[in-house]
Amino acid sequence: MPPAEPSVLSAASSPTPGQSAGAPALRLRHCTKRYGDLTVIDGLDLDVPTGQRLAVIGPSGSGKTTLLRVIMTLDKLDSGTIEVFGDPMGYRRVGDGIVPDPRTVRRARARIGMVFQQFNLFPHMSALANIMEAPVRVLGRPKEQAREEALELLATVGLTDKANAYPRELSGGQQQRVAIARALAPHPEIMLFDEVTSALDPELVGEVLRVVRALARDSRMTMLIVTHEMNFARDVSDRVIFMERGRIVEDASPETLFTNPASERTRSFLRAIIDR
Amino acid sequence: MTFDAGYALEILPRLLQATVVTVEATIGGMAVALVGGLLLALLRLSGNRVLGAIAVGIMEFVRGTPLLIQLFFLFYVLPLYGFKADPLFTGIIGLGIHYSAYTAEVYRAGVESVARGQWEAAIALNLSTAQTWRRIVLPQAIPPVIPVLGNYLIGMFKETPLLATITVLELLGTAQAEAATTYRYFEPYTLVGLIFLALSYPSAQLVKRLEARRATR
Amino acid sequence: MSAFDLLPALLRGAQLTVVLAVAAGALAIAVSFIAGLARLSPVRPVRMAVAVYVEVFRGTSALVQVFYFFFVLPLIGIQLPAFAAGVIALGLNFGAYGSEIVRAAILNVDRGQREAAIALNMPPALTMRRIILPQALAAMLPSFGNLVIDLLKATSLLSLITLSEMTFAGKMLVQGQGRVTEVYVLVLLIYFIIAVALGRVFKLAEQRVVAGLHLGPRR
Numbered sequence: 160m161p162p163a164e165p166s167v168l169s170a171a172s173s174p175t176p177g178q179s180a181g182a183p184a185l186r187l188r189h190c191t192k193r194y195g196d197l198t199v200i201d202g203l204d205l206d207v208p209t210g211q212r213l214a215v216i217g218p219s220g221s222g223k224t225t226l227l228r229v230i231m232t233l234d235k236l237d238s239g240t241i242e243v244f245g246d247p248m249g250y251r252r253v254g255d256g257i258v259p260d261p262r263t264v265r266r267a268r269a270r271i272g273m274v275f276q277q278f279n280l281f282p283h284m285s286a287l288a289n290i291m292e293a294p295v296r297v298l299g300r301p302k303e304q305a306r307e308e309a310l311e312l313l314a315t316v317g318l319t320d321k322a323n324a325y326p327r328e329l330s331g332g333q334q335q336r337v338a339i340a341r342a343l344a345p346h347p348e349i350m351l352f353d354e355v356t357s358a359l360d361p362e363l364v365g366e367v368l369r370v371v372r373a374l375a376r377d378s379r380m381t382m383l384i385v386t387h388e389m390n391f392a393r394d395v396s397d398r399v400i401f402m403e404r405g406r407i408v409e410d411a412s413p414e415t416l417f418t419n420p421a422s423e424r425t426r427s428f429l430r431a432i433i434d435r
Numbered sequence: 436m437t438f439d440a441g442y443a444l445e446i447l448p449r450l451l452q453a454t455v456v457t458v459e460a461t462i463g464g465m466a467v468a469l470v471g472g473l474l475l476a477l478l479r480l481s482g483n484r485v486l487g488a489i490a491v492g493i494m495e496f497v498r499g500t501p502l503l504i505q506l507f508f509l510f511y512v513l514p515l516y517g518f519k520a521d522p523l524f525t526g527i528i529g530l531g532i533h534y535s536a537y538t539a540e541v542y543r544a545g546v547e548s549v550a551r552g553q554w555e556a557a558i559a560l561n562l563s564t565a566q567t568w569r570r571i572v573l574p575q576a577i578p579p580v581i582p583v584l585g586n587y588l589i590g591m592f593k594e595t596p597l598l599a600t601i602t603v604l605e606l607l608g609t610a611q612a613e614a615a616t617t618y619r620y621f622e623p624y625t626l627v628g629l630i631f632l633a634l635s636y637p638s639a640q641l642v643k644r645l646e647a648r649r650a651t652r
Numbered sequence: 653m654s655a656f657d658l659l660p661a662l663l664r665g666a667q668l669t670v671v672l673a674v675a676a677g678a679l680a681i682a683v684s685f686i687a688g689l690a691r692l693s694p695v696r697p698v699r700m701a702v703a704v705y706v707e708v709f710r711g712t713s714a715l716v717q718v719f720y721f722f723f724v725l726p727l728i729g730i731q732l733p734a735f736a737a738g739v740i741a742l743g744l745n746f747g748a749y750g751s752e753i754v755r756a757a758i759l760n761v762d763r764g765q766r767e768a769a770i771a772l773n774m775p776p777a778l779t780m781r782r783i784i785l786p787q788a789l790a791a792m793l794p795s796f797g798n799l800v801i802d803l804l805k806a807t808s809l810l811s812l813i814t815l816s817e818m819t820f821a822g823k824m825l826v827q828g829q830g831r832v833t834e835v836y837v838l839v840l841l842i843y844f845i846i847a848v849a850l851g852r853v854f855k856l857a858e859q860r861v862v863a864g865l866h867l868g869p870r871r
Contacts, residue, residue, distance in 0.1 A: 607716060
């Protein structure tokens with residue numbers, strides 16, 4: 160895969176009103192997040208061009224999950240800014256400075272979707288109902304249309320026959336695939352995958368990775384994938400960042416980072432993973 | 436009608452003295468409940484089906500019927516069979532028996548939360564049943580349930596006014612007596628409410644803190 | 653003379669007991685949800701106001717509250733008939749305890765559910781209505797069952813403000829005919845039977861809710 164070139168890829172983004180020309184899908188500047196004394200994200204800068212498949216790897220506690228969580232607005236940054244397709248998230252530009260503005264959060268959030276490590280399916284709704292919930296209740300789509308689209312999404316993840324099954328009747332891999340379909344239903348432009356196979360029994364991992372691979376191949380979404388599955392990260396991504404202690408230690412193409420990493424810390428992390 | 440602070444101050448000393456009776460009833464009642472509950476719990480957990488069923492039957496019946504009636508029963512019925520006792524004593528027994536049914540449940544939960552492995556280790560070490568209970572199980576079962584018992588203590592405190600119906604001059608009874616003569620209800624009953632609040636709210640906070648400390652251990 | 657001629661008077665009283673329990677129970681459940689949800693409001697003054705209500709009603713004795721509503725409120729202009737005073741006092745008292753049940757059940761719903769709803773851009777009210785409350789409901793029922801049984805027992809307090817429910821009926825019988833033992837044993841038995849019936853109803857409701865919401869264990 161060719162190395163990432165921000166300005167070239169962003170020109171091919173889907174036209175959206177209010178989007179500044181050439182703005183990347185995500186722009187993080189000086190982002191810091193603390194939990195008590197612990198700094199989990201430390202002055203992080205990151206540009207993610209539209210349509211990029213970005214893999215995020217690193218040891219636990221490196222801040223990779225928190226990175227996704229602040230983008231998804233599940234946690235608030237202590238300082239720093241995030242722009243989604245050029246639009247500020249959580250604040251408003253006033254003159255030279257910024258002022259908090261909660262309304263911008265919902266607008267940004269509407270363009271981002273997330274798949275969780277623990278699936279988080281709604282247990283009291285069938286698979287189909289889970290997928291239809293956001294399109295019908297949040298986006299106001301008519302039920303019949305939402306149902307048809309939901310069935311198509313179920314077909315994409317290979318679970319047409321489980322439309323009326325409830326989460327407790329599904330295996331972990333099946334639940335996660337439904338969760339992916341559910342996240343796709345509102346047609347987000349950015350998809351976040353937070354260690355989506357880490358909670359699965361080994362034999363169920365493959366079916367989920369297959370779905371994510373297909374998404375990477377067939378869609379134009381910008382994808383951020385936090386994962387421990389190195390081979391998968393290598394196959395699916397255009398760009399990899401290695402995080403440690405809240406900072407990006409290395410940022411390169413998969414070929415470079417996995418075969419000939421520049422940093423010694425990346426090297427020792429990869430050695431530890433592969434030697435398992 | 437406005438609150439007559441002067442009158443309130445006038446009756447306050449009498450009410451505070453009555454509060455002592457309330458506290459006595461609470462402490463006495465809790466003592467009975469702690470012992471009675473332990474006995475019921477031991478019966479229940481004894482493994483003997485008959486004893487266990489009797490214990491459960493008593494607990495269900497006592498918990499499923501009003502304390503007020505139980506107090507009436509003890510106060511009016513017992514003397515007929517020769518058990519004459521002073522109202523406060525009857526009240527303490529009544530409270531104690533009623534709350535035994537609840538503390539027994541608490542003890543049971545505490546005992547069942549002790550890991551199986553503890554029992555097995557005790558068997559392997561050839562400890563007698565009594566020793567196992569006394570030295571291994573109860574010391575582990577009781578500390579976690581102390582906050583819950585604390586809440587029942589506070590609950591009992593708030594039910595002591597029922598003793599007024601069997602002529603005990605605790606806090607409410609005294610206020611009632613006062614109001615009956617002067618027809619001024621506002622000040623006495625408000626003071627009663629405030630005294631209850633002043634004692635139960637800090638206690639409840641204390642219990643919450645105990646629970647929080649347990650959780651972090 | 654058998655115990656059975658005591659029954660008619662007692663059962664008449666039991667009728668009022670049940671009516672009082674149902675009325676106060678309905679009020680208590682409504683208050684529980686309103687106060688429980690309000691306690692989770694992002695608006696601080698609302699949270700504080702409800703917290704004060706809950707702590708005052710939980711921190712003082714139910715009997716004192718009943719007396720207060722019946723004896724003191726008239727003195728500040730609010731004249732309530734005994735039925736209303738009793739129902740409102742018990743409804744507010746048990747509503748305070750119930751609000752804690754509601755609040756705890758809502759907070760106990762798995763955090764991931766709320767996060768999934770946020771990721772789908774669901775507004776807070778919708779999340780509460782469609783995702784959180786249905787799951788919290790199953791958790792609330794057992795505690796509410798116990799609360800309602802306690803409420804049933806608390807209606808006996810209303811005999812002290814002249815309501816002729818079962819305790820009052822028992823007292824009248826004792827005053828009129830003696831036979832203390834028989835009367836009070838019967839009264840205890842009838843309360844017990846009603847309490848057991850209520851317990852069964854709640855158990856059934858709980859089973860139905862868990863099944864209907866498909867919240868049971870993995871199959």
